[in-house]
Amino acid sequence: MADVVLGIETSCDETSAAVLVGERRRPELAGLVILSQDVHRVFGGVVPELASRAHLAALPAVVDRALAEAGIGWSAVDAVAVTQGPGLVGALLVGVVYAKALAYAGDRELIGVHHMEGHLFAPLVEDPDLAPPFVALLVSGGHTLLLDVPAWGRYRLLGATRDDAAGEAFDKVATLLGLGYPGGPAIERLAPQGDPTRFSFPRPMRDEGYEFSFSGLKTAVLRAVRSSDDLERDRPHLARAFQDAVLDVLITKLERAIRATGHRTAVLGGGVACSRALAGLAARRLSDGGLARVAVASPRLNADNAAMIARAGWYRLGLGERSDWTLDARADLPLPGLEPAPTTLGAAHP
């Protein structure tokens, strides 16, 4: 089993490399570099071609910096873990081919990692005692997943979004409000200045099952923006009402899943989990009442990063899994280990 794993993440607009070192079950993060591509701000969203170009230009230096931060030379790296998908295929390809070349040239092991499994493993980087069973809510710009995790590597899909991902809804609403990109942090910064009673938005599907839908909420915000006679005045109130609605839906469903499964731990992951408002609401609704412990990684590990990829890769390598030189990027890579949820939970089927 590898003692040093280099992780590489290029699925969207962050170029990231990380180094994990240590014993089999408790690797430690020795180096992590995340290069956030500013270029996309101009466009109000990620431009895939520009993201791919930026990854190619940045990746070697990002890897070098992560190794330097870890105080480790090339010769010490035993394995390379890389995001195989899902994500922007052109961006993924840069990381996958580069990682294959590194592994091949150095006779190293190679493992392709599912990006969302990476998010699932992110809290484990800082909290090595985190262990299933738990319910995971993974929310990012591309995904909204509610998973029952009976064991590492076994995932039961309870629910997913039917339209926009939660992070995508934040980005779109931020654009409607003239807050720029990325939308989540912008809305979170503004929302505390808003009066929660000035606007009230629907909580789509909150009281039924585990599926999510955010497109109607986005439309409700659009109507409110159009009917506002003073957007400057209303902007913080709209941001507050929108954020409250999204977080209420997310945490209500997480709470429902915790009650249905009987698990005592909830894991929050993905870029939206960087939100202190989300973590705060989860703590109030789940932890404070003693219903469940809430595990959430620090913001640096919840954003797209290579440490989570290295950690998930570490786990897969420990199972004896390896990728070969034909590893290819897949924009629609299915989550490994996905199995049907028990019908008693009334969950969606994968």
Added chain:
Amino acid sequence: MVGFWLGIDTATDIASVAAGRPPVAESGAHVQGARRHAAEIIRLVDFVLDRLSLRPRDLEGIVVGDGPGSFTGLRIGWSAAKGLAHEAGLDIRTIPSLMAAAAGASLRLGTDPVAACFDALRGQVYGAMYAFHPDRVDSLVEPAVLTPAEFVRVAPVRPRLVVGGGGPGFADQMTDWAGAPPVPLDSLPPAATMLLALLGRPGVGRTLDDPAIAEPVYGRPAEAQAQWEARHGRPFPDSSGRAG
């Protein structure tokens, strides 16, 4: 050149890899089909090196097709080259992919000018024209994105042959121009083989100040960038990011 070099070109539908002591390619392999490039590129490298009982660390350097061509294809070849070079501490050189394609035809034509074209879509081609001499390569038309009609107009001479492809009407226009139908790329020696053949000739490659951060010659900006520049009437700002 006394040591072994690896050639990689992925600018077109054909991904090719070759290894040898330039100008001779002693081992080569290729696959056709752009969707196979990422999956196959390292396997091709392994195949051509294994036939010579070489590992990447035994190489002196890598010469990679510089484009222009398929954006994604170029990045696959360059990602492979950067990863191999980064780990094994190898030199990286670049040569225009259009030059490699034209050089394949020059083997039978001597010093007569050869035009090379890759389909750039939207009625345009990536085009260039070269005359190959034993000691040098004359670039008669530098790589550019242009319509076939523009290519004919800017070329200083009529080519003896056109290689490559383009959109609808391309073949007829090139046949009228050169007096013979264009030669498809899959009828020519693989580009990676020709990269090794060209390596070492004066003036054929681009000098990379820092191979780690270098990018291929894409030939075109990203569409979003082009629209931004047209809207603002100035070059797009630097795209560097924030490290954390």
